[in-house]
Amino acid sequence: MVQKVAVIGAGPCGLSSVKACLDEGLEPTCFESSDDIGGLWRYKSQEKLVPGRTNIYQCVIINSSKEMMAFSDFPPPAELPNSMHHTEVLLYLRLYAQTFSLLQHIHLQTKVVGLRQRPDFDATGQWDVETETADGRRQTHVFDAVMVCTGHYTQPHLPLSSFPIESFKGRYFHSWEYRNAKGLEGKRVVVIGFGNCGCDIAVDISRVAERVYLSTRSGAWVVGRVGPGGLPFDTTWISRLVVTLSSLFPTWSDMLERKLNEFVDHKLYGLKPKHVFATGYNYSFPFLPPDLQAKSGYRLRLYKHVIPPTLAHPTLAVVGFIHGLGAINSMAEMQARWSTRVFKPAEDVMVKEIETETATMNQFVCSERNPLQVDVIPYTDSLAEQVGAKPNILQLLFTEPALVLQVVLGPYTSYQYRLSGPGKWAGARQAIFAQKQRIARPFRTRAVSEEPG
Numbered sequence: 001m002v003q004k005v006a007v008i009g010a011g012p013c014g015l016s017s018v019k020a021c022l023d024e025g026l027e028p029t030c031f032e033s034s035d036d037i038g039g040l041w042r043y044k045s046q047e048k049l050v051p052g053r054t055n056i057y058q059c060v061i062i063n064s065s066k067e068m069m070a071f072s073d074f075p076p077p078a079e080l081p082n083s084m085h086h087t088e089v090l091l092y093l094r095l096y097a098q099t100f101s102l103l104q105h106i107h108l109q110t111k112v113v114g115l116r117q118r119p120d121f122d123a124t125g126q127w128d129v130e131t132e133t134a135d136g137r138r139q140t141h142v143f144d145a146v147m148v149c150t151g152h153y154t155q156p157h158l159p160l161s162s163f164p165i166e167s168f169k170g171r172y173f174h175s176w177e178y179r180n181a182k183g184l185e186g187k188r189v190v191v192i193g194f195g196n197c198g199c200d201i202a203v204d205i206s207r208v209a210e211r212v213y214l215s216t217r218s219g220a221w222v223v224g225r226v227g228p229g230g231l232p233f234d235t236t237w238i239s240r241l242v243v244t245l246s247s248l249f250p251t252w253s254d255m256l257e258r259k260l261n262e263f264v265d266h267k268l269y270g271l272k273p274k275h276v277f278a279t280g281y282n283y284s285f286p287f288l289p290p291d292l293q294a295k296s297g298y299r300l301r302l303y304k305h306v307i308p309p310t311l312a313h314p315t316l317a318v319v320g321f322i323h324g325l326g327a328i329n330s331m332a333e334m335q336a337r338w339s340t341r342v343f344k345p346a347e348d349v350m351v352k353e354i355e356t357e358t359a360t361m362n363q364f365v366c367s368e369r370n371p372l373q374v375d376v377i378p379y380t381d382s383l384a385e386q387v388g389a390k391p392n393i394l395q396l397l398f399t400e401p402a403l404v405l406q407v408v409l410g411p412y413t414s415y416q417y418r419l420s421g422p423g424k425w426a427g428a429r430q431a432i433f434a435q436k437q438r439i440a441r442p443f444r445t446r447a448v449s450e451e452p453g
């Protein structure tokens with residue numbers, strides 16, 4: 001029977017996994033390679049960047065809302081703004097960890113360097129987890145189950161093979177390295193990539209640079225956080241503007257061969273540009289057994305995006321390795337709750353579902369560049385249904401009409417998944433109306449923006 005669970009990583013997904021284990025009466029031990037919790041949400045200054053670790057830039061503000069980022073049983077304090085700065089997300093995560101006494105289960109500066117099925121895995125489902133502490137001490141521990149919560153923004157994807165970059169004399173770097181616009185004052189900068197990071201960074205640099213070009217392969221809609229007159233958002237069609245050198249030319253490589261030299265030779269603008277590659281990330285699990293590795297750019301073959309279907313026991317869960325429109329936290333929290341109560345249908349059932357789902361998503365949402373996408377609500381609902389936590393809107397309509405209005409008309413939040421079934425939180429109703437209440441906890445702890453990495 002599963003009792004001892006290793007949780008790898010103490011970012012948002014690791015924290016909610018530790019909590020899910022505790023809720024189910026399991027014994028979690030969380031290994032975190034850095035010296036603090038918070039994962040991606042701990043901003044590190046340039047000199048503290050460690051290859052293989054997640055990073056954010058100084059200006060990161062969440063791209064959803066604080067209610068969408070909330071865990072289902074922990075509404076963010078009313079004092080926090082709707083569009084939280086990364087320091088406030090970190091604060092929220094610290095409060096979450098403190099409130100549910102998660103810290104005592106976390107071993108900091110302890111990196112997982114190996115994960116192997118034990119020789120008697122077919123009988124026991126157990127794993128050998130090899131860890132290394134900051135002072136180089138290695139240890140192997142036996143666990144009944146493992147939850148991998150290591151994030152996936154650690155390995156910058158630099159598409160240099162499409163760029164004759166050797167002939168480019170300006171400076172270039174990936175958004176992973178970007179901290180702030182310092183050093184870009186008065187420069188001409190090309191930001192390549194039109195995702196969240198690309199847009200954020202282009203805006204940030206535009207405050208000090210002489211000119212910023214944002215490069216995209218295709219047009220897109222841009223939705224502002226606040227529109228004119230305080231309306232919630234404003235939409236602007238970004239045509240294939242300058243934005244893009246690549247739109248001037250059919251392919252990216254053409255673009256660089258023909259245009260970059262002009263930049264570099266100062267013919268076009270008379271200044272060397274800088275390039276910021278906001279071109280996404282590769283992913284891998286360096287410590288996983290080879291048969292469970294996935295090729296970058298491919299969807300992992302995981303049942304419910306969590307469990308490898310081919311293992312004799314469902315004792316390995318990958319949490320938070322997907323994304324969709326919205327926040328990761330609530331989806332990942334549901335994955336954690338689901339995997340701690342794991343059940344295992346026959347292998348062929350899992351494989352069939354993976355194939356059907358992959359085909360559907362490839363048709364509508366995913367691409368080779370974006371293979372981790374899911375349809376958030378149906379996906380989270382499907383997990384919730386299996387742990388008995390899917391909200392029954394019809395029933396709620398009679399018992400909690402105000403709540404239904406919030407669930408149906410309000411922002412997509414995770415509170416609705418604590419309304420019934422196991423793990424039901426008595427305060428879920430209050431959580432829905434969290435904006436109106438204050439949390440009786442010291443809120444103004446240290447707002448951390450610079451931390452040791």
Ligand SMILES: Cc1cc2nc3c(=O)[nH]c(=O)nc-3n(C[C@H](O)[C@H](O)[C@H](O)COP(=O)(O)OP(=O)(O)OC[C@H]3O[C@@H](n4cnc5c(N)ncnc54)[C@H](O)[C@@H]3O)c2cc1C
Nearest residue numbers: 009011012013033039040062063111112150151320327328
């Ligand atoms: C710039 C940027 C902005 C974002 N903005 C948003 C947003 O607004 N809203 C949103 O929902 N999401 C956003 N995201 C996505 C973000 O990744 C998730 O919100 C969230 O941080 C994922 O949590 P995680 O726990 O999976 O990973 P992480 O936060 O990356 O944490 C992983 C942890 O695992 C540890 N770890 C890794 N390997 C090991 C190992 N071998 N042994 C031990 N520990 C290990 C790491 O040190 C780290 O602490 C953003 C991402 C980026 C890059």
